[in-house]
Amino acid sequence: SAVGELGRLAVELLRRGAAPRACETAARKLNTGVDTIQHGVEGLMYLLTESSKLMISEIDFQDSIRVLGFSEELNKLLLQLYLDNRKEIRSILSELAPKLPSYHSLEWRLDVQLASRSLRQQIKPAVTMKLHLNQNEDQTAQVLQTDPSTLVHLIQQLEQALGEMKTNHCRRIARNMK
């Protein structure tokens, strides 16, 4: 049951970060020092993250912890802890990968320039865009301007890029990934 408590603390550590008060209460309940508890929890967390990261099979996990010389009951508890939490730990780990700024939204407007200080009687259409991007909760915006023919070219390029997904090459790779 003590191991169960430490296991729960380890998973909480992964989900939310350090919880010193919880460690202190656990230390008092189990009659050991706070440092011991902390090391224990961190060790368990490391065991769980490494196993989940490598997606270790049950047998490999059991063989690995057998080396530590714990009782059979304890080994079973640890295995259960691993299997129960593996999926969640993997989803937390997947969010730790570095991210590029991602698309949030695009505002646009279509204007026609009719005259300027240097030249009257013009007809010059232009599309102005504000590209809103998100990167790790930071919001940035880029203002871009283009004329209609460049915009058509841009659309063609993007449609070509989408079209790539349908080529045999991409289809083959997508099939092999499943």
Add this chain to the structure above:
Amino acid sequence: QRFRFCGDLDCPDWVLAEISVLAKISSVKLKLICAQVLRELLGEAIDYEKILKLTSDAKLESGDVKATIAVLDFIFSSAAKHNVDGESLSSELQQLGLPKEHATGLCRSYEEKQSSLQESLRACSLRLSQLDSVSWRVDYTLSSSELRDVGEPLVHLLLRLRGGTAAAVPVAVSADKFRVLLAELKQAQALMQTLL
């Protein structure tokens, strides 16, 4: 099939799915919900509690309530965007499966607020920066480190911008340059008047 209120494109699948949820609410309650959604589109706060009470009879889940608000939001703003009149909107919604009573009530609420909606959409269209105010001051330079008797007037302008960055741009202009600036701006203003 193409729909005018979707900008002459196909109706999005999620809108089609949510219209069948709208049919579950009574047409009277739907009109009240429309009023709430229109208030929010016009910039006032939405009374979510009220909407929850109005949808409680139809026994919608919380996800369905939010989807109802989202689909009404889409219908109103998209119809206003493409300048669709109430009649056409009503007939298109009926084609998508919304019962006649519901469509009529919805479109009546839409027609009442159509021009205010379009005004508010116009106001939040993309704009790079907006001039908020201009303050000015005329100084007279007596002397400088380069020349003992300068004796020239100088105009200081402070252009304040509206919006996010809210910068203030200080500009100092000599008398001659200022006359040129004023003449050019008056020409631009005359051009704008011909377009109004």
